[in-house]
Amino acid sequence: MKITGLTVHAFEPRPNAHQETTEYMSAATRQNGVAVISTDEGIEGVVSTLAGTAKQLANLWAEARGHIEGADPLDRGGIENVLRRRYSWPSRVLGVLDYGLWDIAGKAFDLPVYRLLGATREKVLAYGSTVHHATDERFIEIALEAKARGFTAVKLHPYGAADDDIRMCYAVRKAVGDKMNLMLDTLAYPGPYSRHDAFRVGRVLDELGFWWFEDPLPKTDLDGLAALTKACQRVQVRMADRVEDIREYAEMVRRRCMDIMAGPASFGITDLMKLSAMAEVNHMNMEPHDFGGGIASLHVLLAVANADYYELAVPQGCFDTALYPGVYLDPMDIDSDGFVHAPTKPGLGFGIDLTEAKKITEQTVVV
Amino acid sequence: MKITGLTVHAFEPRPNAHQETTEYMSAATRQNGVAVISTDEGIEGVVSTLAGTAKQLANLWAEARGHIEGADPLDRGGIENVLRRRYSWPSRVLGVLDYGLWDIAGKAFDLPVYRLLGATREKVLAYGSTVHHATDERFIEIALEAKARGFTAVKLHPYGAADDDIRMCYAVRKAVGDKMNLMLDTLAYPGPYSRHDAFRVGRVLDELGFWWFEDPLPKTDLDGLAALTKACQRVQVRMADRVEDIREYAEMVRRRCMDIMAGPASFGITDLMKLSAMAEVNHMNMEPHDFGGGIASLHVLLAVANADYYELAVPQGCFDTALYPGVYLDPMDIDSDGFVHAPTKPGLGFGIDLTEAKKITEQTVVV
Structure with missing residues (x-):
């Protein structure tokens, strides 16, 4: 199996109705997104994350493409060590990639990741x-x-x-x-x-x-x-x-x-x-x-x-x-x-209706 | 998949021709063995180890049988935590079980363990x-x-x-x-x-x-x-x-x-x-x-x-x-x-010819 690419959807920002204004408030709006890592076998790694993190992943992916695409998504150690050491990827962006690779592994073996x-x-x-x-x-x-x-x-x-x-x-x-x-x-x-x-x-x-x-x-x-x-x-x-x-x-x-x-x-x-x-x-x-x-x-x-x-x-x-x-x-x-x-679906077990998601997508980045 | 049992073969001890006698010598003979963990799906976890450790595993297994047999061999965390905490299994014996469970996982997913x-x-x-x-x-x-x-x-x-x-x-x-x-x-x-x-x-x-x-x-x-x-x-x-x-x-x-x-x-x-x-x-x-x-x-x-x-x-x-x-x-x-x-066979990738092994087996324990 080989990684073939990344698509990121940044959803519309949504106001948080429960958030009052305080000095140390959390953000008053939230913008979610989804990162979809594709493979040559049709299995996709789907990661729900903040839109900003997903877009950062897309930017960094483009620079390091040669070390990701073509690699076997199961070889997390080899892929992530290069991205961390040679490209200095922040741990929180590497984390989104890592979630996606685990999602692919779970789907490949038809098991939830915790198993x-x-x-x-x-x-x-x-x-x-x-x-x-x-x-x-x-x-x-x-x-x-x-x-x-x-x-x-x-x-x-x-x-x-x-x-x-x-x-x-x-x-x-x-x-x-x-x-x-x-x-x-x-x-x-x-x-x-x-x-x-x-x-x-x-x-x-x-x-x-x-x-x-x-x-x-x-x-x-x-x-x-x-x-x-x-x-x-x-x-x-x-x-x-x-x-x-x-x-x-x-x-x-x-x-x-x-x-x-x-x-x-x-x-x-x-x-x-x-x-x-x-x-x-x-x-x-x-x-x-x-x-x-x-x-x-x-x-x-x-x-x-x-x-x-x-x-x-x-x-x-x-x-x-x-x-x-x-x-x-x-x-x-x-x-x-x-x-x-425990989730029962294979992989991360966190399904996203991509048809519904596209309706509220503000920006799509295909790397 | 469920664990169904354990069979241990202790091989004949063999003299180590390369070992001269010194005060801090390693043992002059070595006795290897093999632990075979069976499952209801026919996949076996096969672990090469010292005969003594394999026999110790057999003894401890018998006492804790209810927490091992019937369990899914992929649930290493749950199985090993109980054996360590409630039954005080030594880490070196638990290690042999752990190798066997990883061997089963690799064979179940048709991949060498390192992958x-x-x-x-x-x-x-x-x-x-x-x-x-x-x-x-x-x-x-x-x-x-x-x-x-x-x-x-x-x-x-x-x-x-x-x-x-x-x-x-x-x-x-x-x-x-x-x-x-x-x-x-x-x-x-x-x-x-x-x-x-x-x-x-x-x-x-x-x-x-x-x-x-x-x-x-x-x-x-x-x-x-x-x-x-x-x-x-x-x-x-x-x-x-x-x-x-x-x-x-x-x-x-x-x-x-x-x-x-x-x-x-x-x-x-x-x-x-x-x-x-x-x-x-x-x-x-x-x-x-x-x-x-x-x-x-x-x-x-x-x-x-x-x-x-x-x-x-x-x-x-x-x-x-x-x-x-x-x-x-x-x-x-x-x-x-x-x-x-890297080994290329699934699991630990360390094959044992059990027919040959039985010829030099001194003792077999079926738990």
């Missing part, structure tokens, strides 16, 4: 991941709605001001009760918190029994992170979504800068499996990110034992596949106990 | 790995013979006495010239060298430009290993073949106890891939072991970029498959440039 990876389980808990809301009341409303749907855990993306965040955490904990796991994600690179703020918030999260404290300080502050990890007694420090290369973890792990390793969003399945191995050897969990970003990290979660949660945006329709009705054939959801279940 | 792992390359250099010889002259003879066959590197298993080892290293370096890579493996757990000896030998290996210094101190001496790794300027410290669990590497890597991570012999492909990932994140190579032990580590080497050498016993017939003529259908060898090439 090619050596399945460990058939379902995993999900946590509901909020956007940056404007009021405590709205956070409470979203958390209670998630709880009612069956979520056993909710991650809050707060205001980004320590006093306000502390007040909101108290309010949400009081509203949802003690049994729900809560996480706080400050998106701290470049980061809203000073060291002093991070320690103050950490003490409150300890008191409230939060499950993890995500990106509490910039990834460059190794001393601060190591001290915070040691200081937090109940809440676990989770780092770092904002690395550019898995090797940034070498020094962070050596210096004990976290309790839980993160698997950065849009890093490939190959990279995530490496980080999971690194975490396992170091007696930690590796929890991947997947904020409305499809299904790739779910395969990693189902293949390994040292991870607890899949990330799913709440409320439904917020940044996720519901923004483009009819396009995504296999929208993710939880069962009444809060679990997402 | 399921995402191939990086099609060949890799081998080093010739000696036994413990009794005289400098014999070491020189074996090294020159290896050089003539095309080996670009030779690993010496020395006497285990620092003064004698130093003398022998000088003599071998002088005989083979400066272009051949040389390694010294002291098998130091529990270990022949004191700290003082290890530093003395390390200084000589630096002077002689050896490639690596393997297991120079016991794995438990983290301070000594970190100091030695820092002290050695040219020769690279390689640790540790004698770990029982990949998680022993956490503290060794954190404390910088090596330049090169080892992949312990008979650890599974799954474990070796995890160690390779750990090494990659930490900017190191992971070099697996495979002393006459079949072909499993070759698949890992072909799947990754951060490793240089496959281990192959010298002279031919020494501990390797040539001890049982006619049994092994795909004996490993190097080309004239010193490379071993």
